Amino acid sequence: MTNTPVDASSLSARIDAAAPAVEAQVIAWRRDFHANPELGNREHRTAAIVAEHLRALGFDQVRTGVAHTGVVGVLRGAQAGPVVALRADMDALPVAEEVDLPFASKARTTWNGEDVGVMHACGHDAHTAILMGVASLLAGLRAHLCGSVKFIFQPAEELPPEGEEGGAKLMIEQGALDNPVPQAIFGLHVTSRLPTGVIGYRPGPTMASADNLKITIHGRQTHGAMPWFGVDPIVTAAQVVLGLQTVVSRSVDLTQEPAVVTIGAIKGGVRENIIPDSVEMRGTIRSFDEAMRDDIHDRVTTLAESISRGSRAGCTVCIKKNYPVTVNDPALTAAMQPTLQRVAGAQGLMLVPKVMGSEDFSFFQRIVPGLFFFVGVTPREVDPTTSAPNHSPRFFVDENALLLGVRALAHVACDFLESGQNR
Numbered sequence: 001m002t003n004t005p006v007d008a009s010s011l012s013a014r015i016d017a018a019a020p021a022v023e024a025q026v027i028a029w030r031r032d033f034h035a036n037p038e039l040g041n042r043e044h045r046t047a048a049i050v051a052e053h054l055r056a057l058g059f060d061q062v063r064t065g066v067a068h069t070g071v072v073g074v075l076r077g078a079q080a081g082p083v084v085a086l087r088a089d090m091d092a093l094p095v096a097e098e099v100d101l102p103f104a105s106k107a108r109t110t111w112n113g114e115d116v117g118v119m120h121a122c123g124h125d126a127h128t129a130i131l132m133g134v135a136s137l138l139a140g141l142r143a144h145l146c147g148s149v150k151f152i153f154q155p156a157e158e159l160p161p162e163g164e165e166g167g168a169k170l171m172i173e174q175g176a177l178d179n180p181v182p183q184a185i186f187g188l189h190v191t192s193r194l195p196t197g198v199i200g201y202r203p204g205p206t207m208a209s210a211d212n213l214k215i216t217i218h219g220r221q222t223h224g225a226m227p228w229f230g231v232d233p234i235v236t237a238a239q240v241v242l243g244l245q246t247v248v249s250r251s252v253d254l255t256q257e258p259a260v261v262t263i264g265a266i267k268g269g270v271r272e273n274i275i276p277d278s279v280e281m282r283g284t285i286r287s288f289d290e291a292m293r294d295d296i297h298d299r300v301t302t303l304a305e306s307i308s309r310g311s312r313a314g315c316t317v318c319i320k321k322n323y324p325v326t327v328n329d330p331a332l333t334a335a336m337q338p339t340l341q342r343v344a345g346a347q348g349l350m351l352v353p354k355v356m357g358s359e360d361f362s363f364f365q366r367i368v369p370g371l372f373f374f375v376g377v378t379p380r381e382v383d384p385t386t387s388a389p390n391h392s393p394r395f396f397v398d399e400n401a402l403l404l405g406v407r408a409l410a411h412v413a414c415d416f417l418e419s420g421q422n423r
Contacts, residue, residue: 005338006419008411011141012342015410018137023403026133030402033125035103037092037118039111040156041166043069046090046128050153053132057139059151067170068160071153074180075138077145082420084413085150085182085368087168087361088124088131089157095121098393112162122390123190123377126397128153130188130405137410147417150182157360159322168363177367183420184332185370186412187361188405192387194376196401199344199408200352201373203333205257207326208286209293210358211319213261215240215281215304217268218314224273233279234268236311240304241266241281247299257288259296260356286356288325326362329369336371339415343408357390375408377401 029049038046047069054062054073061074069090096117097105107118120126135151152171160166177185194200217237222230241263248259261283268279285300287293301317308315341349352374361372377397378384388394 004335006335006415008339008342009414009418011144011414012411014141014144015137015407015414018140019403019407019410022133022136022406025136026129026402026406027399029132030125030129030397030399031103033128034120035105037105037107037120037125038090039094039109039118040091040158041068041160041164043090043155047071047153047155050090050128050132054135054151057135059139066174066176067155067166069155070171070176072176073135073151074148075135075142075145075151076148077417078143079146081147081417083148083150083180083182084416085152085177085185085364086131086134086409086413087152087154087185087187087364088127089154090124090128091156091158092118092124093121093158093391095119095391095393097121099396119393121392121395122158123395123397124157126190126377126402126405127188130402130409133402133406134409134413137406138413145414145417147420148180149413150180152176168360172363172367177364182368184416185364185368186409187370187372188375188409189359189372190377190397190401190405191374192378192389192395193384194350194352194374195378195380195384196376196398197344197380197404198348198350198376199340199373199404200350200376201328201333201337201340201371202352202354203328203330205288205325205354206328206372207355207357207359207362208260208288209321209325210323211285211293211297211321213283213285213300214318216316217279217308218316219275219277219279221277222275224275227275230275231311231313232275233277233313234275236308236313237266237268237279237281239311240307243303243307244300247296247303251299252292252296257292258354258356259288259292260284260286261296261300285319286358288354290325323358323360324362324366326359326372327365328371329365332369332371335419336412336415339412340373340408343404343411371412373408375401375405
């Protein structure tokens with residue numbers, strides 16, 4: 001695809017006329033999913049509702065159980081043409097909700113061996129409801145649709161439980177992008193960083209890669225009153241944490257791309273007068289460039305091992321690559337920018353800065369050109385810089401924003417399909 005802007009499809013007016021009729025149902029779905037959240041690879045109820053809806057709409061294909069609980073449906077238009085994919089994620093987070101809503105989540109479950117609250121603290125309930133609304137909208141326009149739309153409802157975007165595979169990568173391995181193969185894929189994410197009515201987008205690298213970091217410092221246990229008889233892994237771990245702060249600030253050229261190394265958990269010891277045998281640290285590494293990503297991994301490993309050796313402690317560093325950089329195809333983004341502008345209105349489209357959060361939509365983008373954009377969900381009367389962020393127990397979605405998401409996905413899909421017809 002060239003970066004030539006696409007024209008509005010012949011269905012543009014029909015989409016806008018029909019969209020308001022699905023809004024109430026989209027809100028109802030969203031509230032139901034919000035009150036009944038499910039964690040990664042456990043989205044059984046959500047997936048069943050989605051699959052039933054697609055079958056009721058008369059989709060040509062509805063495949064369930066993809067990557068455990070994923071659903072893939074294909075809507076074939078009456079006219080031959082290209083294939084476009086739309087994706088929504090379905091999973092919630094192990095977060096106890098603190099928002100005062102009549103449909104607030106009261107759910108609890110076990111996650112990686114711990115009793116946790118469950119909440120749609122990242123808005124995936126909205127994503128699922130929005131894409132179900134798009135399915136209703138486009139199914140009603142099937143007789144005029146040029147090509148096919150593949151609907152991908154994905155589990156475990158927030159990572160599967162430890163010891164399990166899941167998410168976009170596993171969906172791809174199990175054929176989610178096959179038969180038919182889409183020529184492009186679109187997805188959206190609601191965000192409290194933007195006000196309701198605003199769509200945010202960015203060409204090229206948009207969201208960071210995400211890697212899990214685990215460092216174990218191996219000392220030698222001894223009495224806290226006699227540290228010289230052992231090797232203190234707690235002091236060594238503290239030195240490692242401080243040393244890691246120099247990886248980005250002194251070793252990475254931040255004029256090229258931003259990066260982050262964060263330690264988010266330290267565990268070691270059982271009581272105040274015993275120096276333990278070991279300390280475990282867990283963290284995350286974020287970057288926007290693959291070469292920089294590998295360099296940071298090397299520097300983290302070398303630094304942690306060297307500091308530990310200097311303290312006569314052992315050190316094991318384990319870095320697991322999770323998600324690649326989310327890269328919006330520049331040509332596809334340029335071509336679809338007029339569509340987003342038309343949907344959002346004159347003041348409603350915003351070029352946003354890079355986001356240090358990550359998305360496994362990036363795996364889909366490695367297979368086909370993709371565009372991932374953001375939909376604001378903070379009420380207009382609230383300053384987005386003060387609103388609770390995604391992943392907060394106080395994360396709030398203004399449901400007035402949902403219809404904009406429905407319209408945006410419907411328009412980009414139809415504009416892309418007709419632009420393919422004309423090439």
